[in-house]
Amino acid sequence: MNRNPQPPPDWENDQPLWDLLGRAREIEPSIGFTERTLRRLHSEPVATPQLARWLWRWALAGGLAIVALMASVGYRHTHARQQAALYAAVQQTDYPEDFDVIAALHWIEGEHTP
Amino acid sequence: MTAHDPDAARMLRVRDGDESAFRELVERHHRAVINTIYRATGDAAEAEDLAQRVFIQIYRSAHRYEPTSRFTTWMFTIVHNLIRNEYRRRNRHPTDSLEALAALPDLHTDLHANDPAREVALNELQQRIADAIESLPANQRMAVILARYEGLSYDEIARVLHCSVSAVKSLLHRARETLKTQLHPYL
Numbered sequence: 001m002n003r004n005p006q007p008p009p010d011w012e013n014d015q016p017l018w019d020l021l022g023r024a025r026e027i028e029p030s031i032g033f034t035e036r037t038l039r040r041l042h043s044e045p046v047a048t049p050q051l052a053r054w055l056w057r058w059a060l061a062g063g064l065a066i067v068a069l070m071a072s073v074g075y076r077h078t079h080a081r082q083q084a085a086l087y088a089a090v091q092q093t094d095y096p097e098d099f100d101v102i103a104a105l106h107w108i109e110g111e112h113t114p
Numbered sequence: 115m116t117a118h119d120p121d122a123a124r125m126l127r128v129r130d131g132d133e134s135a136f137r138e139l140v141e142r143h144h145r146a147v148i149n150t151i152y153r154a155t156g157d158a159a160e161a162e163d164l165a166q167r168v169f170i171q172i173y174r175s176a177h178r179y180e181p182t183s184r185f186t187t188w189m190f191t192i193v194h195n196l197i198r199n200e201y202r203r204r205n206r207h208p209t210d211s212l213e214a215l216a217a218l219p220d221l222h223t224d225l226h227a228n229d230p231a232r233e234v235a236l237n238e239l240q241q242r243i244a245d246a247i248e249s250l251p252a253n254q255r256m257a258v259i260l261a262r263y264e265g266l267s268y269d270e271i272a273r274v275l276h277c278s279v280s281a282v283k284s285l286l287h288r289a290r291e292t293l294k295t296q297l298h299p300y301l
Binding site: 014030040 | 152166170243247268283287293301
Protein backbone atom coordinates (compact mmCIF):
# COMPACT_ATOMS: atom_id res chain seq x y z
CA MET A 1 0.00 0.00 0.00
CA ASN A 2 1.31 3.41 -0.96
CA ARG A 3 1.66 5.35 2.30
CA ASN A 4 2.25 8.67 0.59
CA PRO A 5 0.31 8.65 -2.66
CA GLN A 6 0.53 11.30 -5.35
CA PRO A 7 -2.41 13.71 -5.52
CA PRO A 8 -5.01 13.03 -8.21
CA PRO A 9 -5.00 15.55 -11.11
CA ASP A 10 -7.89 17.62 -9.75
CA TRP A 11 -5.92 18.28 -6.54
CA GLU A 12 -3.08 20.00 -8.39
CA ASN A 13 -4.24 23.44 -7.24
CA ASP A 14 -4.44 22.16 -3.68
CA GLN A 15 -0.99 20.68 -3.30
CA PRO A 16 -0.39 22.58 0.00
CA LEU A 17 -3.57 21.07 1.45
CA TRP A 18 -2.52 17.61 0.21
CA ASP A 19 0.88 18.02 1.88
CA LEU A 20 -0.66 19.34 5.11
CA LEU A 21 -3.04 16.40 5.35
CA GLY A 22 -0.01 14.17 5.00
CA ARG A 23 1.20 15.42 8.39
CA ALA A 24 -1.83 13.93 10.16
CA ARG A 25 -1.22 11.73 13.17
CA GLU A 26 -0.71 8.06 12.46
CA ILE A 27 -1.12 5.52 15.20
CA GLU A 28 1.30 2.67 15.57
CA PRO A 29 -0.41 -0.73 15.82
CA SER A 30 0.34 -2.46 19.10
CA ILE A 31 2.73 -5.41 19.13
CA GLY A 32 1.04 -8.78 18.64
CA PHE A 33 -1.97 -7.43 16.78
CA THR A 34 -1.94 -10.32 14.29
CA GLU A 35 -1.71 -12.98 17.01
CA ARG A 36 -4.54 -11.40 18.99
CA THR A 37 -6.68 -11.21 15.86
CA LEU A 38 -6.12 -14.92 15.13
CA ARG A 39 -6.90 -15.85 18.75
CA ARG A 40 -10.09 -13.79 18.65
CA LEU A 41 -11.04 -15.37 15.33
CA HIS A 42 -10.91 -18.84 16.88
CA SER A 43 -12.44 -17.91 20.24
CA GLU A 44 -15.41 -15.85 19.07
CA PRO A 45 -18.49 -17.78 18.09
CA VAL A 46 -19.70 -17.19 14.57
CA ALA A 47 -22.24 -14.40 14.83
CA THR A 48 -25.80 -15.13 13.81
CA PRO A 49 -26.22 -13.76 10.32
CA GLN A 50 -28.08 -10.48 10.13
CA LEU A 51 -30.90 -12.02 8.10
CA ALA A 52 -31.46 -14.76 10.67
CA ARG A 53 -31.53 -12.19 13.45
CA TRP A 54 -34.13 -10.14 11.56
CA LEU A 55 -36.21 -13.21 10.83
CA TRP A 56 -36.08 -14.20 14.50
CA ARG A 57 -37.19 -10.71 15.60
CA TRP A 58 -40.03 -10.61 13.10
CA ALA A 59 -41.14 -14.13 14.08
CA LEU A 60 -41.20 -13.10 17.74
CA ALA A 61 -43.11 -9.89 17.00
CA GLY A 62 -45.51 -11.79 14.72
CA GLY A 63 -46.10 -14.45 17.38
CA LEU A 64 -46.89 -11.81 20.00
CA ALA A 65 -49.26 -10.06 17.59
CA ILE A 66 -51.10 -13.33 16.89
CA VAL A 67 -51.44 -14.07 20.63
CA ALA A 68 -52.82 -10.55 21.22
CA LEU A 69 -55.24 -10.93 18.31
CA MET A 70 -56.47 -14.31 19.54
CA ALA A 71 -56.97 -12.94 23.06
CA SER A 72 -58.95 -10.04 21.66
CA VAL A 73 -61.11 -12.28 19.45
CA GLY A 74 -61.67 -14.69 22.37
CA TYR A 75 -62.75 -11.88 24.66
CA ARG A 76 -65.17 -10.50 22.06
CA HIS A 77 -66.59 -13.95 21.41
CA THR A 78 -67.15 -14.64 25.13
CA HIS A 79 -68.62 -11.20 25.65
CA ALA A 80 -71.04 -11.65 22.72
CA ARG A 81 -72.11 -15.05 24.05
CA GLN A 82 -72.79 -13.59 27.51
CA GLN A 83 -74.78 -10.75 25.93
CA ALA A 84 -76.85 -13.23 23.94
CA ALA A 85 -77.54 -15.34 27.03
CA LEU A 86 -78.58 -12.25 28.99
CA TYR A 87 -80.88 -11.13 26.15
CA ALA A 88 -82.49 -14.56 26.01
CA ALA A 89 -83.04 -14.54 29.76
CA VAL A 90 -84.68 -11.13 29.54
CA GLN A 91 -86.90 -12.33 26.72
CA GLN A 92 -88.10 -15.27 28.79
CA THR A 93 -89.10 -13.17 31.82
CA ASP A 94 -92.95 -12.95 32.26
CA TYR A 95 -93.76 -9.25 32.16
CA PRO A 96 -97.43 -8.03 32.34
CA GLU A 97 -98.89 -7.06 28.99
CA ASP A 98 -100.08 -3.48 28.46
CA PHE A 99 -103.78 -4.40 28.58
CA ASP A 100 -103.28 -5.95 32.03
CA VAL A 101 -101.91 -2.62 33.20
CA ILE A 102 -104.82 -0.71 31.65
CA ALA A 103 -107.27 -3.06 33.29
CA ALA A 104 -105.67 -2.50 36.62
CA LEU A 105 -105.51 1.31 36.32
CA HIS A 106 -108.37 1.80 38.79
CA TRP A 107 -106.45 -0.25 41.28
CA ILE A 108 -103.27 1.67 40.63
CA GLU A 109 -105.09 5.05 40.94
CA GLY A 110 -106.41 4.03 44.36
CA GLU A 111 -109.94 3.02 43.58
CA HIS A 112 -109.37 -0.19 45.36
CA THR A 113 -108.98 1.69 48.61
CA PRO A 114 -112.04 1.69 50.85
CA MET B 115 -7.01 -9.69 -11.47
CA THR B 116 -5.09 -12.19 -9.29
CA ALA B 117 -2.14 -12.08 -11.69
CA HIS B 118 -1.66 -8.37 -10.88
CA ASP B 119 -2.78 -8.45 -7.27
CA PRO B 120 -0.89 -10.81 -4.96
CA ASP B 121 -3.37 -10.03 -2.17
CA ALA B 122 -6.23 -11.36 -4.29
CA ALA B 123 -4.23 -14.57 -4.72
CA ARG B 124 -3.72 -14.71 -0.94
CA MET B 125 -7.42 -14.21 -0.43
CA LEU B 126 -8.18 -17.13 -2.74
CA ARG B 127 -5.86 -19.25 -0.61
CA VAL B 128 -7.77 -18.07 2.49
CA ARG B 129 -10.96 -19.13 0.72
CA ASP B 130 -9.41 -22.59 0.37
CA GLY B 131 -8.73 -22.70 4.11
CA ASP B 132 -5.09 -21.56 4.17
CA GLU B 133 -4.73 -19.70 7.46
CA SER B 134 -1.14 -18.69 6.79
CA ALA B 135 -2.38 -16.64 3.83
CA PHE B 136 -4.81 -14.91 6.16
CA ARG B 137 -1.98 -14.14 8.57
CA GLU B 138 -0.02 -12.57 5.69
CA LEU B 139 -3.00 -10.38 4.79
CA VAL B 140 -3.36 -9.19 8.39
CA GLU B 141 0.37 -8.44 8.60
CA ARG B 142 0.32 -6.50 5.34
CA HIS B 143 -2.81 -4.43 5.92
CA HIS B 144 -3.44 -4.01 9.63
CA ARG B 145 -1.69 -0.64 9.81
CA ALA B 146 -3.80 0.78 6.96
CA VAL B 147 -7.02 -0.61 8.43
CA ILE B 148 -6.30 0.63 11.96
CA ASN B 149 -5.37 4.12 10.76
CA THR B 150 -8.34 4.37 8.40
CA ILE B 151 -10.68 3.54 11.28
CA TYR B 152 -8.83 5.90 13.59
CA ARG B 153 -9.09 8.78 11.10
CA ALA B 154 -12.75 8.07 10.38
CA THR B 155 -13.87 7.69 14.00
CA GLY B 156 -11.31 9.84 15.81
CA ASP B 157 -11.15 7.04 18.35
CA ALA B 158 -7.67 5.62 18.87
CA ALA B 159 -8.81 3.38 21.70
CA GLU B 160 -11.36 1.57 19.60
CA ALA B 161 -9.49 1.49 16.28
CA GLU B 162 -7.68 -1.80 17.00
CA ASP B 163 -10.83 -3.50 18.23
CA LEU B 164 -12.73 -2.50 15.10
CA ALA B 165 -9.76 -3.47 12.91
CA GLN B 166 -9.81 -6.96 14.43
CA ARG B 167 -13.49 -7.19 13.60
CA VAL B 168 -12.72 -6.18 10.01
CA PHE B 169 -10.18 -8.99 9.62
CA ILE B 170 -12.47 -11.54 11.27
CA GLN B 171 -15.20 -10.53 8.83
CA ILE B 172 -12.75 -10.84 5.94
CA TYR B 173 -11.90 -14.38 7.04
CA ARG B 174 -15.52 -15.39 7.52
CA SER B 175 -16.60 -13.84 4.20
CA ALA B 176 -13.77 -15.53 2.28
CA HIS B 177 -16.14 -18.06 0.68
CA ARG B 178 -17.99 -15.15 -0.97
CA TYR B 179 -14.83 -13.45 -2.25
CA GLU B 180 -14.50 -13.08 -6.01
CA PRO B 181 -11.35 -11.37 -7.35
CA THR B 182 -13.20 -8.95 -9.61
CA SER B 183 -11.33 -5.96 -8.21
CA ARG B 184 -8.26 -5.30 -6.11
CA PHE B 185 -8.31 -6.98 -2.70
CA THR B 186 -7.88 -3.62 -0.95
CA THR B 187 -11.05 -2.29 -2.61
CA TRP B 188 -12.99 -5.21 -1.14
CA MET B 189 -11.23 -4.81 2.22
CA PHE B 190 -12.03 -1.09 2.46
CA THR B 191 -15.65 -1.81 1.55
CA ILE B 192 -15.80 -3.97 4.68
CA VAL B 193 -14.02 -1.24 6.67
CA HIS B 194 -16.52 1.35 5.40
CA ASN B 195 -19.55 -0.81 6.27
CA LEU B 196 -18.22 -1.51 9.73
CA ILE B 197 -17.52 2.17 10.40
CA ARG B 198 -21.03 3.05 9.20
CA ASN B 199 -22.51 0.48 11.59
CA GLU B 200 -20.38 1.92 14.36
CA TYR B 201 -21.74 5.43 13.70
CA ARG B 202 -25.28 4.04 13.88
CA ARG B 203 -24.52 2.20 17.12
CA ARG B 204 -23.06 5.36 18.65
CA ASN B 205 -26.08 7.37 17.59
CA ARG B 206 -28.33 4.84 19.31
CA HIS B 207 -26.11 4.66 22.41
CA PRO B 208 -24.38 8.04 22.72
CA THR B 209 -22.91 7.14 26.12
CA ASP B 210 -20.92 4.33 24.48
CA SER B 211 -18.93 6.86 22.49
CA LEU B 212 -15.28 6.81 23.33
CA GLU B 213 -14.49 10.03 21.55
CA ALA B 214 -13.41 11.55 24.83
CA LEU B 215 -10.60 9.02 24.96
CA ALA B 216 -9.38 10.14 21.57
CA ALA B 217 -8.55 13.50 23.06
CA LEU B 218 -6.17 11.88 25.52
CA PRO B 219 -2.50 11.70 24.62
CA ASP B 220 -1.91 8.69 22.42
CA LEU B 221 0.83 6.40 23.69
CA HIS B 222 1.26 4.80 20.27
CA THR B 223 1.70 8.05 18.40
CA ASP B 224 5.00 8.28 16.61
CA LEU B 225 5.92 11.90 16.81
CA HIS B 226 9.56 11.71 15.80
CA ALA B 227 10.17 14.81 17.86
CA ASN B 228 12.53 15.32 20.75
CA ASP B 229 12.14 19.06 21.16
CA PRO B 230 9.20 19.65 23.56
CA ALA B 231 8.11 22.90 21.87
CA ARG B 232 8.18 21.27 18.47
CA GLU B 233 6.34 18.31 19.88
CA VAL B 234 3.60 20.57 21.27
CA ALA B 235 3.30 22.43 17.96
CA LEU B 236 3.19 19.19 15.99
CA ASN B 237 0.60 17.77 18.38
CA GLU B 238 -1.56 20.86 17.96
CA LEU B 239 -1.26 20.74 14.17
CA GLN B 240 -2.16 17.04 14.12
CA GLN B 241 -5.14 17.68 16.36
CA ARG B 242 -6.37 20.47 14.07
CA ILE B 243 -6.05 18.19 11.04
CA ALA B 244 -7.88 15.39 12.86
CA ASP B 245 -10.63 17.81 13.95
CA ALA B 246 -10.99 19.16 10.41
CA ILE B 247 -11.29 15.65 8.95
CA GLU B 248 -13.73 14.64 11.69
CA SER B 249 -15.91 17.66 10.97
CA LEU B 250 -16.60 16.39 7.44
CA PRO B 251 -19.78 14.45 6.67
CA ALA B 252 -19.17 10.69 6.80
CA ASN B 253 -18.92 10.04 3.05
CA GLN B 254 -16.68 13.07 2.38
CA ARG B 255 -14.46 12.00 5.27
CA MET B 256 -14.13 8.46 3.96
CA ALA B 257 -13.43 9.68 0.42
CA VAL B 258 -10.64 11.96 1.68
CA ILE B 259 -9.10 9.22 3.82
CA LEU B 260 -9.11 6.67 1.00
CA ALA B 261 -7.72 9.14 -1.55
CA ARG B 262 -5.14 10.87 0.61
CA TYR B 263 -3.89 8.14 2.92
CA GLU B 264 -4.58 4.90 1.07
CA GLY B 265 -4.02 6.06 -2.49
CA LEU B 266 -7.22 4.56 -3.88
CA SER B 267 -8.29 5.73 -7.33
CA TYR B 268 -11.62 7.50 -7.78
CA ASP B 269 -13.01 4.36 -9.38
CA GLU B 270 -11.99 2.28 -6.34
CA ILE B 271 -13.40 4.84 -3.92
CA ALA B 272 -16.68 4.76 -5.87
CA ARG B 273 -16.82 0.98 -5.42
CA VAL B 274 -16.15 1.26 -1.68
CA LEU B 275 -18.76 3.98 -1.15
CA HIS B 276 -21.28 2.41 -3.58
CA CYS B 277 -21.60 5.56 -5.67
CA SER B 278 -20.52 6.90 -9.07
CA VAL B 279 -17.09 8.33 -9.91
CA SER B 280 -18.64 11.75 -10.49
CA ALA B 281 -20.19 11.55 -7.01
CA VAL B 282 -16.73 10.82 -5.59
CA LYS B 283 -15.30 13.86 -7.40
CA SER B 284 -18.10 15.96 -5.97
CA LEU B 285 -17.54 14.60 -2.44
CA LEU B 286 -13.83 15.35 -2.65
CA HIS B 287 -14.39 18.81 -4.08
CA ARG B 288 -16.70 19.77 -1.21
CA ALA B 289 -14.36 18.17 1.32
CA ARG B 290 -11.40 20.16 -0.05
CA GLU B 291 -13.29 23.42 0.25
CA THR B 292 -14.22 22.69 3.87
CA LEU B 293 -10.72 21.55 4.78
CA LYS B 294 -9.13 24.64 3.18
CA THR B 295 -11.39 26.86 5.26
CA GLN B 296 -10.74 24.98 8.47
CA LEU B 297 -7.01 24.63 8.00
CA HIS B 298 -6.49 28.05 6.45
CA PRO B 299 -4.00 29.25 9.13
CA TYR B 300 -1.69 26.34 8.36
CA LEU B 301 -1.76 26.62 4.55
